Amino acid sequence: MSPKVFISHSAKTDPAQNVKRQLIGALKAAGFGVWEQEELKLNPGEHWLSGLHEWVAGCSAAVVLLSKAALVSPFVQAEVSWLLFRKALDENLPIIPLAVEDIEEEDVPDYLKRTTNLAYRQWWTMSSIDDTTTRVLAEIRKVTLRDWNDPLIFAAQEAVSLIADATDAELLRAGDRIKCDLQGWMPQQLSRHTRFVEALLSGISLPEVARTLNILTNVEARNRRKVLRMIATARVRHDVVKEIPGIAIGPQADRVFGLAIRQPSVAEWHIYRPFSGSRGISFDFYSLLASKQEDSNFDVLKDLRSQVRKECVGTEGEHFVSEDDVDAELALIGSVSPAIAMFKSQSDWPTLLAALRDTCQDLTLGIFAVDEGFHHTTIAAGCEDNEDNLHREFISALRILNHGATG
Structure with missing residues (x-):
């Protein structure tokens, strides 16, 4: 079973969709599995939050695609909050925020500013999707992977x-x-x-x-x-x-x-x-x-x-x-x-x-x-x-x- 990367984003943002598609392709080509909302398949009667909890608990890394819609999305906020609980107990869990739109610093909630130890300007610099994808993969590969068959x-x-x-x-x-x-x-x-x-x-x-x-x-x-x-x-x-x-x-x-x-x-x-x-x-x-x-x-x-x-x-x-x-x-x-x-x-x-x-x-x-x-x-x-x-x-x-x- 390959390690999974969880992608958090607002489904309402077109730029996020474009970045997500390219990022998913690069991650899968590198041997990673990807969890994102479109893959959430539930049995009759199951609540969608149960699936999200399983993904957050089981992922080896997370990428948060930040847009103006994502900054005010209660779903993105909940997902990041769950991820921050995990990171508080597991410093090796990479949570990587990527801006897919021009975002002012004062618009970014405090809970998102705590997701990494990187300087603020490093979080959002995204010269191209290729460079960004390379950086994401390099960050994720730093993680010591668990025994996923355990x-x-x-x-x-x-x-x-x-x-x-x-x-x-x-x-x-x-x-x-x-x-x-x-x-x-x-x-x-x-x-x-x-x-x-x-x-x-x-x-x-x-x-x-x-x-x-x-x-x-x-x-x-x-x-x-x-x-x-x-x-x-x-x-x-x-x-x-x-x-x-x-x-x-x-x-x-x-x-x-x-x-x-x-x-x-x-x-x-x-x-x-x-x-x-x-x-x-x-x-x-x-x-x-x-x-x-x-x-x-x-x-x-x-x-x-x-x-x-x-x-x-x-x-x-x-x-x-x-x-x-x-x-x-x-x-x-x-x-x-x-x-x-x-x-x-x-x-x-x-x-x-x-x-x-x-x-x-x-x-x-x-x-x-x-x-x-x-x-x-x-x-x-x-x-x-x-x-x-x-x-x-x-x-x-x-x-x-x-x-x-x-x-």
Whole structure:
């Protein structure tokens, strides 16, 4: 399977059509496949956005043909926004803007100016179509091509089509079509192919994700776990995570496993998870805290210090946290106690997500889940069982959800 180049353009512009035809011919002659709107063929009942998502997720390069019509086209803006999410996580993805008309600098939206690291004048200089085509091919050839026969790429493309304007029936069908068994793959191996899926999904609203999760609960368990594992192991850079509320769904989300919180000014995550032989806080503590949530007096939370310290005692009797640490963590976790109170009713995802959104305005927050007996370090990208690595790797695996569609 040859690498694909995605071409974004406005169908209303004649100059764009002429450049597109010559560019397609040159790309195909060089051995590249091309994806552009005229090739989008859908089965009855399928939404055209599903096809576009698959193309954006699977392309190895993109060319944006800029015209006056393209600058105001909502479709071009959406396509470029999706591509920018991918580029934020994959610096090797070339996104090449080409002006097919005379365009003033002040007319170019900021989101298009961020598509490359080239100087502004270099973006738009197009002395001839032949010279431009040569430059495009040279830029694309710089990319280290992936193994396009890797079945994980197919699975990633399928995962992208699970959401974004899909009907309930389409979600069910997409979940059932996941063919690749991901259970035997370690997260490090999955991450190379799935981090762009994470970026694409980050533009979907919380209500839409809640609906998707509810639909997936009705999918055959084997297929549902594959989809969830695909999403959960997507690696996200710290600068993408920063200040964005979100959730992380674990590889086999049969029960909620823990809570992660980060204050805006603090780089380190506070990880809260059931006590299982390593540092953590049990569901008994969550329940106790939830029972106190109607009393916002911090002294009430401080009185729970002994309960927390009891949960954080190691096998040799040593304490993993100081009393000051306990007080600080109690203050932090107390601010999200309404959400914690709902941890045991994970089937009610819409309400849980709404509670998190309402109570965590100034925090970055994540939830991760796991089935019985599944070791927590596997969620954290296979890192060793120590707190520093868990903090760092959890950031990489966090499932980011913006409050609304981007672009």
